Amino acid sequence: MPVKVICQTALKMNRAFLILVTLSVLIAEVSLLAVFPWVNSNAGYAEMLQGLPDNMLAAFGMQGDVTNVNDYLYINFYNSLAIYILILVVIVLAVRLTAKLLGDTSLVYFLNASVSRKQFLLSQILVFKLALAFLALVAFMGAAVGQVFLPDQDFHFFDLMKINGELLALFILMGSLCILLSVISDNSSQALAASTSLVMCFYLADVFRKLSDQLDWLDYCTLFTFYDPDKICNDTHYFLVSSLAMVLVSLLIDYGSVMYFSRRDLYL
16 A cells, blocks of 8 residues: 555654654653652752743743652653653654755656655654654653652543643644645755744744733734643643644645645755
């Protein structure tokens, strides 16, 4: 089956990158949980956070009780490291699966191959979404592995599942935008610049909107507005509606990308 072969080839070409990212997620999360007993017994970290301005803590998602393992995980992983890793993944993987591959592939292939352009791009989009879903699963399993170090702690695994689900939906949507930019760009350099600019604008808008009430209009300028761990954990209805909405919008953008790519002019 041509689509299966394309997916297998894409995974093989990006295997080293995906393995590196997977190990980074797992090692970072498990390491943070492994040192939690030391952090919990040492008041220095909590005192340092208390000394920072409230708006700065809010801007970087560092509000919460670091002596609570769930808040500790939100602050040090899901509101920071996980987001930074996923930002890197959506930018790099979107470009590698589309713009770079298109630039490295002969025009003759797309004109004469038995695989249509739609099949080709749909296969790349499928690989992209599966990679993100796998990373979300790894992050969730990382908490389960980390519990080995903390058998006496009460992990809220249902809340962790919702946090992972919301992050997955959020970055699937961002990834769809990056893939669209990659498809309409003339080369991988343009695609990388455009995708990086877009995602960083979203992230910086999210940081600045939390620094001051006067910047609350930035709520409408970033997709990170949907990512509110407290609301996600306390309101399952919000989690379901927001994550489903982001996935549906992502699919619409993917449809637009496929339609555009199937009609665009290809250059030698």
